[in-house]
Amino acid sequence: MGRKRSGRRPGRPDTRQQILAAAREIFAAEGYERSSIRRIATAAEVDPALIHHYFGTKDKLFLEAVEAPFDPKTVIPEVFGPGITDVGERLVRAFIGVWDSPNGTRAEAFLRSAVNHPFMSKLVEQFILNHIIKTALNNLDAEIDHVSVRGSLIASQLLGLAVARYLVKLSAIRDLSPDTLAKIYGPTIQRYLEMDLTDLHLPPSD
């Protein structure tokens, strides 16, 4: 993005990267909700139609920009669809399923990037809050208060599991089967989703 700008560019081999760089900038600065394709097009100096051509929807553009290791929409219904009972165990199984799949390499790059680049951290936070938590709770047949707090608590245990098992590679955790991990971590996730948070003086619920 450091080159001299001279009006809107036509489609060129680097246009896709140009759009992704602008998208990361706008999403990180404005947040997902307030970022429009039009605004990103202006920053990338391309026509909005070109963004739709390359990426389809804003949602898909975001997933590409954040280098998401999977599309939450393909995983969430099976985890949250069957209702709140045992959602913790199903979530752990699905989470490990992504990491142990061919997408595991992408998941590892995604996590390293989140940890190493403050810029990516903002995008990862939006990915977790907007694309995973909100989509998940729309699929759930229960009213949940303090959505951001609960979602972030759940994320903290899943992040920790990923760091321990796939980055630092603590052998005791690497040696456990997905089934055992689901039985151990499932109740933790379930508690973060359902525990009573009154008396903890949290900011107003969202």
Next chain:
Amino acid sequence: MGRKRSGRRPGRPDTRQQILAAAREIFAAEGYERSSIRRIATAAEVDPALIHHYFGTKDKLFLEAVEAPFDPKTVIPEVFGPGITDVGERLVRAFIGVWDSPNGTRAEAFLRSAVNHPFMSKLVEQFILNHIIKTALNNLDAEIDHVSVRGSLIASQLLGLAVARYLVKLSAIRDLSPDTLAKIYGPTIQRYLEMDLTDLHLPPSD
């Protein structure tokens, strides 16, 4: 360590770094227990007495080599000394205490290094298992089975809390007070320490 070696070196300004590099190599390859000061001295091509002069004990050499953000021995007695009740809450408070102290910067560097360098991961695993978990359980008035598994589970939640709060900086978790975090995460830690692990087909207890 890539230079031509020509017999044992006398003490020189870079001797300290030389010893630390050799120590990291030996600790990572051999494990803490099997690594001796003598063996590290041979690898560093210095006299063992020089290592004692610079670092004191093997324990202190290890803490320097792994760039530990704190000496577990100064924190563990207050967390584990009072007994197993509420050890989870006390551990979370002490953990956040380190991160929110001037040592927080060192803790962040330590965690980044563990996540980014497979070489450091081996040292971090030993730091967690040998220096934290074993010391902790020696301070505890209870018999604990599956020490490595339980310790690694506890580490996975604390690592996740650190990643979420200090590296990715999820705002919902950054906004919570140490007291609230202790009440939320304490029972998770407590469960990993005390939960019944029979029926999970774990490898034999250690």
